Amino acid sequence: MTGSGATWARGLAKRLGPVRQILGIALGLAAAACAHYTPRPLSPQAVKAALATRAPTALWVRRAHLLLPSLPPLVVHKGQRITPNLAAVVAVVADPVLRAARAREAIARAQVLTAGLLPNPTFSYGLGIPLSGAGLTRAFRAGLGLPLQSLVTRAPRIRAARLHAQAVDLTIAWQEWQVAAEAKSLVYTLLAGRAQRQLLAREVHALRRSVAVLADGEAAGYVTLGVAGAARLALRQTEVVEIRVHRHLAGVALRLRGLLGLGAHAPLPLTRHDVRAWHGRGCMRAAPWLKGLARRRLDLLALRKGYRSQDAVLREAIAAEFPAITVGVNRARDTSDINTMGGGVSITLPIFNRNQGAIAEARATRRALFQAYAAQLFAARAGIHQLVVRMRYVRRELLRTESSVHALNHLETVYHMALAKHSIAALTYYQLLEQLVKERLVLLQDRAQLDQLAVAVEAASGRFEWPKTCVAPS
Secondary structure, eight states: OOHHHHHHHHHHHHHHHHHHHHHHHHHHHHHHHSOOOOOOOOOHHHHHHHTOOBOGGGOOOSOOOOSOSSSOOOOOOTTOOBOHHHHHHHHHHHOHHHHHHTHHHHHHHHHHHHHHOOOOOEEEEEEEOOOSSSOOSOEEEEEEEEEOHHHHSHHHHHHHHHHHHHHHHHHHHHHHHHHHHHHHHHHHHHHHHHHHHHHHHHHHHHHHHHHHHHHHHHHHTSSOHHHHHHHHHHHHHHHHHHHHHHHHHHHHHHHHHHHHTBOTTOOOOBOOTTOOOOOSGGGGOSHHHHTTHHHHOHHHHHHHHHHHHHHHHHHHHHHTTSOOEEEEEEEEEOTTOOEEEEEEEEEOOOSSOSSHHHHHHHHHHHHHHHHHHHHHHHHHHHHHHHHHHHHHHHHHHHHHHHHHHHHHHHHHHHHHHHHHTTOSOHHHHHHHHHHHHHHHHHHHHHHHHHHHHHHHHHHHHTOSSOOGGGSOOO
């Protein structure tokens, strides 16, 4: 490099010194504010750890901190028998699907953070080096600007994001409520199924004993073929019903273990300790369940929050009609060595696009959310009415089935004595016995169905505590 070239390079470096300092400071601040990347691979080991099942001895929590305000906090001890209410709490805590749904809460909170961030100022710098002519010095221009439109829309934007986050929380809480109701329903189903299984086991045992005795009598010649055949037919039919009940209970138990986060073969010590005395006539009316429904059901509350969030979005869209304005200050020097300091304003002219498309979309969305809320409220009320009507009819069927079982029990005693005296045909007795088993199963099924409907009414009304009219006096 020649001497004149080296002198020019040193002069350029000297003049660029302040620029390098400014750029260095800006890059340093940007680097300090940047987030750091942390890898989280979707490896089989990580997925296995997230879905790891719990041992039966680990089926406990100190206190369930739920989004559900209606569910009371329950203290669960290790080894405690599982009641329907306890199953509801543990399912909300342990269900893997709910754990995945709760990840959306972090997304909603991040959106609130994004909505509240102020716009970054813009810095610009330009350098002009004269290549010919009588320039006295090198020119430069530095400017600092700040856009103002996002400041105008910041308040409604933050409000919309916060309301949306609350709606997301309530939506997840509604999912938790549904999972809790399903867990309670499964416990009642298992309890009823185990009662059916015990009944069938007793009947099968009694029939096998009868078949063995009659087979000996048939071999000895004092029992006819028809009597022994009738007993064997009744035994086979009862065994078929028992197998069907076992198969159904196996599927229900697997589903409950999944909700509780247990392994496929973990024991399920169940009890109906907290069953409610809901057989009063007050439970068969819809009015107690409908009272305060819109302020209590979590999905309706989520829709209300979503509607208010969309209303804030509409306000933001209307505020965005404000022209985009950027204000700034600048410092400049031309090649004649004249230094200037000034300011500037840039405004977009709202001639062709006045944000009318976004406003129309926000209004239409708000209208759709209003209609969705009204439709959901109507469906919730109609669903409660239907459940209450079904409870009434099932209760009537239950009372009639109880009367029928009582009559068949008395008749079975009479027929058994008559069979011992050879006054009736054996086939008639075993047909009666089969009918008695069926009626007892129907009675257990009616009771289980009434329990299912009670849980369904709880879930549909969004209330964990029962109306006082439903609780029978102790």
